[in-house]
Amino acid sequence: MRLTDHLDVTDHLLATTPAVRRKLDLDRPVPDDVLLECLRLAVQAPTPGAAQAWRWLVVRDQERRAAIGALFRRVGEAYLEARAATAAPRALASGRHLVDVIDRVPVFVIPCLLGRPPEGNAAQSVFYGGIFPAVWSFQLALRARGLGSTLTSYHLEHEREAAQILGIPEDVTQVGLLPVAYATVADFRPPPRQPVEELSYLDEWGAPLS
Numbered sequence: 001m002r003l004t005d006h007l008d009v010t011d012h013l014l015a016t017t018p019a020v021r022r023k024l025d026l027d028r029p030v031p032d033d034v035l036l037e038c039l040r041l042a043v044q045a046p047t048p049g050a051a052q053a054w055r056w057l058v059v060r061d062q063e064r065r066a067a068i069g070a071l072f073r074r075v076g077e078a079y080l081e082a083r084a085a086t087a088a089p090r091a092l093a094s095g096r097h098l099v100d101v102i103d104r105v106p107v108f109v110i111p112c113l114l115g116r117p118p119e120g121n122a123a124q125s126v127f128y129g130g131i132f133p134a135v136w137s138f139q140l141a142l143r144a145r146g147l148g149s150t151l152t153s154y155h156l157e158h159e160r161e162a163a164q165i166l167g168i169p170e171d172v173t174q175v176g177l178l179p180v181a182y183a184t185v186a187d188f189r190p191p192p193r194q195p196v197e198e199l200s201y202l203d204e205w206g207a208p209l210s
Contacts, residue, residue, distance in 0.1 A: 016188040017140055020148025021098040024181035030107045034145055035180070042138035048130045053115065057166060059108040067165045068155055069103030072177065075154040076102075098150070098179065105179040109149075110166070111135050113173045131175055139178070148183040151176045 039056055047054070059065055076099035080092060113131055117124055139149050155162050155177050162174065200209040 013140055013144060015190040017143040018148075018188050018191050019094075019150035020183055020188075021094045021150055021179075023184045024098075024101075024105055024148050024179065025184050026101060026104045026106070026181060028106070028182045030147065030180060030182065034147070035107065035109070038138050038141035038145065038147075041141040042134045045134035045137045047134070048126050051130060053113050054131045054134055055112040055114065055172065057110040057112060057168065059110065059166065060106070062103075064165055065105070065108060066103045068108060068162055068177070071158040071162055072102050072152070072155045073099050075157045079154065098152075099154075102179060105181050107180040109138070109178040109180055111138075111175050111178070112168065113175060114171070116171060116173055128175060135176065135178070142180060146182055146186075147180060149178045149180050151178055153177070 035058060042056075043052065043054070059068065076095065080095055080099065084092065111131055111134070113127065115127070117127055135151060139151070142149050153176050156174060159174050162168070163170070163172070168174065197208065197210055201207050202209045
């Protein structure tokens, strides 16, 4: 395969890995070997000081998914209600669907970090920055295998309660929840985004890049 072919595949993957909520197949099982493949790729991501302080909790048990889903729904419903007057209807519909079906998604993957968040922006940047590249690599690996996901944070409002449900130690930080399932469509299109020229600056804030 030519380098340009690799670039085409990579560029398409990067441009078409959306937050998947309404197009998750709630009935198709997700095999363990597929999840393991994706997690093996995820942990190849950069990690500060080669610390590899990440841990990955895969939740399949229906009772535990229902309990975590209840926490997720409690926060999600309040958030959607608060945004009802200002958010785009399509975005609200997508979020509403996931809130309604969260406990039916076949697998939850909860990325965690050893330790608790430090004080200060610089220290927190290193702490959380140590796992988010791996989370994104995991999502890209899922996408390449026909699965969808979205990084959510609703249940973190009740992190301690979730930790008790899942047996997570007190000195471990949950950084999100990924509902994981096969996608109900074969491919995705790039989502609408602002032109990068409007979002990027050269040398000083506000100076056009091009």
